[in-house]
Amino acid sequence: MDDRSSKLILVPILAVLFVMIGYQYICPAGSNSCHFKTEEKLRGVSLLSSSYQDSDDFYRDQDLEDDSPAKLPSKFNFTERDLDRHVEFNIKGDDVIVFLHIQKTGGTTFGRHLVRNIRLEQPCDCKPGQKKCTCHRPGKEESWLFSRFSTGWSCGLHADWTELTNCVPVIMDKKEAQRNKRNFYYITMLRDPVSRYLSEWKHVQRGATWKTALHMCDGRSPTQDELPTCYSGDDWSGVTLTEFMNCPSNLANNRQVRMLADLSLVGCYNLSSMNESQRNQILLGSAMSNLKNMAFYGLTEFQRKTQYLFERTFSLRFISAFTQINSTRAANVDLSELVRRRIEELNFLDVQLYEYAKDLFLQRFQFTRQREHQEVRLKRREERRWLREEHISTESCRRRTDGCMSHIHIILKIGKNDFQKIYRAESK
Secondary structure, three states: OOHHHHHHHHHHHHHHHHHHHHHHHHOOOOOOHHHHHHHHHHHHHHHHHOOOOOHHHHHHHHHHHHOOOOOOOOOOOOOHHHHOOOOOOOOOOOEEEEEEOOOOOOHHHHHHHHHHOEEOOOOOEOOOOOOOOEOEOOOOOOEOEEOOOOOOOOOOOOOOHHHHHHHHHHHHHHHOOOOOOOEEEEEEEEOOHHHHHHHHHHHHHOOOOOOOOOOOEOOEOOOOOOOOOOOOOOOOOOOOHHHHHHOOOOOOOOHHHHHHOOHHHHOOOOHHHOOHHHHHHHHHHHHHHHHHHOOEEEEOOOHHHHHHHHHHHHOOEEOOOOOOOOOOOOOOOOOOHHHHHHHHHHOHHHHHHHHHHHHHHHHHHHHHHHHHHHHHHHHHHHHHHHHHHHHHHHHHHHHOHHHHHHHHHHHHHHOHHHHHHHHHHHHO
């Protein structure tokens, strides 16, 4: 090698040594200033790149923090399996989300979130003026969502658990024949029973009937004797709350339990098949079991937590945050304590179900949050460990100037991770 080549190589070497010496003057050994900033930068990069965090996720999680007690007491003995509801949902495979829409539980809003607000590789195609959206798997003509706003009321208006579990597989096979067996993930929304009941009353008062609902069970709809109507005429417009409460066959009573239970266990709508006490016990137990075993359910009163748990359950992210709306028609009804107790008595099964559902929901939320925090702490611990190792390597390199250039050459050539292994081996 001639003198000119040697000088050309010596210039960058001296420049590197000059930068290293200057760094030691600015950030002397034992100083935390430079080390702290580096750690903060890495932490920021880590949080931004984490699969759990994005711009809207960050402020949403701050809201979730404020109302989360350290330890939630529970009346029910839930197992870890009950609390851990993460599913490996494969939108490109054979998985289908089935939304059981119970009247006046905020299901319309949630249903719109499903078709318009999820961040997807192939978003649902929602054309202006059309009630239904096309929600196909990426690159396929197959639906991954069975709901009012995707497939319509294919199993009947507001089909319940009994109807959906018997109907959905048949309907989907007719529409989209395929060889592989589909995996169905049932989801639903629940609401405080008194608020839901009042909301249904106001809706019926405005003229809603849902009289086209099929109520299919064991292959048939109920007879007029099994399910008598509460009114004569086309609808029940203008009904007072007292009239609404006084109809014994009003389907608003304990609607959530009835729509989540397996009605075939109690003879469907035939009330003479067993005594009332036994029937109620079976219905409530069935509804609780089906709800617990669903892939997911949300509560109208906890919109942000509902969004959080759905996202963590299915590994899907919503584009914008859910909004908690407390000013509803039901909230504006002025109730006496006597009337409130009467509504609770009429919906005593729903009251018990909601107590169970709320407990399980909040336990699942806390379990998921704690597990996520543990993962974040472990990630930060690994970052700090790596930073300490880098700091030790820099200090050792500064003291052993003769070996620094070889280490710099190694870092540039093979990368940080392999260099750390080699450096440890050389230092022994």
